[in-house]
Amino acid sequence: MLRFDILSIFPEMFQSPFDASLIKKALEKGLIEIHLHDIRDYALDKHHVTDDTPYGGGGGMVMKVEPVERALASIIGEKAEAMVILMTPQGEVFNQGVAESLSSCDHIVIVCGHYEGLDERIRQYLIDREISIGDYVLTGGEFAAMVLVDAVSRLVPGVLGNSNSAVFDSFSTGLLEYPQYTRPAEYRGWKVPEVLLSGNHRQIDAWRKKASLKRTRSRRPDLLTKRHLTDDEKKILEELEME
Numbered sequence: 001m002l003r004f005d006i007l008s009i010f011p012e013m014f015q016s017p018f019d020a021s022l023i024k025k026a027l028e029k030g031l032i033e034i035h036l037h038d039i040r041d042y043a044l045d046k047h048h049v050t051d052d053t054p055y056g057g058g059g060g061m062v063m064k065v066e067p068v069e070r071a072l073a074s075i076i077g078e079k080a081e082a083m084v085i086l087m088t089p090q091g092e093v094f095n096q097g098v099a100e101s102l103s104s105c106d107h108i109v110i111v112c113g114h115y116e117g118l119d120e121r122i123r124q125y126l127i128d129r130e131i132s133i134g135d136y137v138l139t140g141g142e143f144a145a146m147v148l149v150d151a152v153s154r155l156v157p158g159v160l161g162n163s164n165s166a167v168f169d170s171f172s173t174g175l176l177e178y179p180q181y182t183r184p185a186e187y188r189g190w191k192v193p194e195v196l197l198s199g200n201h202r203q204i205d206a207w208r209k210k211a212s213l214k215r216t217r218s219r220r221p222d223l224l225t226k227r228h229l230t231d232d233e234k235k236i237l238e239e240l241e242m243e
């Protein structure tokens, strides 16, 4: 069981994304739990204010320490076993390896930051890990948190069926996936490659391996330089250079 707690000033943004697809099934099966928290509920003042103007002046608003600290204290309590993550473009860049490392956690708490920034003491005293989902700026960390929850949840045993197994994913094999086709064999003159209709599984495997390497070489050559290539793969790549 993996538990997520998400702290946000817009918790309602998470309702429909988590009410569909495999995440819904994982919640129903009790494989994961997702608890949403409105940071405003932890602000003590009458108007539940969660931000304030920056010391030193300048524009914009800054997320206050107190509501975030009180929310975390109520979720985590005294025992500090949770991994507390801040979604921010300044964090370490998320990838399949980071998702795998997080899938072994029992409890992940995600703080959704906002574009105008947050009091640095939140980072300094309350956050274990800062994560970015990529080099672009969002209006808030909510969509980034959804990406993280989705990518980590599908690695929890039982979330994917055997047919969708994560073992053979692009970023587990280190290569992009080969093209897939389904019926009909021809549509408006658009044909499925002959070899896939042949029933010759040795030839089909060879075609798929070559197609994976070809696609990876043209779209993501960086993946090939990072990955250990087998002699067979090196030979196929040399053949591709000739073509």
Ligand code: JCQ
Residues within 6 Å of the ligand: 086, 087, 088, 089, 112, 113, 114, 115, 116, 117, 118, 131, 132, 133, 134, 135, 136, 137, 138, 139, 140, 141, 142, 144
């Ligand atoms: C996450 N890639 C982009 C934006 C500041 C904590 O401070 C900030 C948070 C955000 C929201 O997250 C992102 C993001 N990964 O924009 C600015």
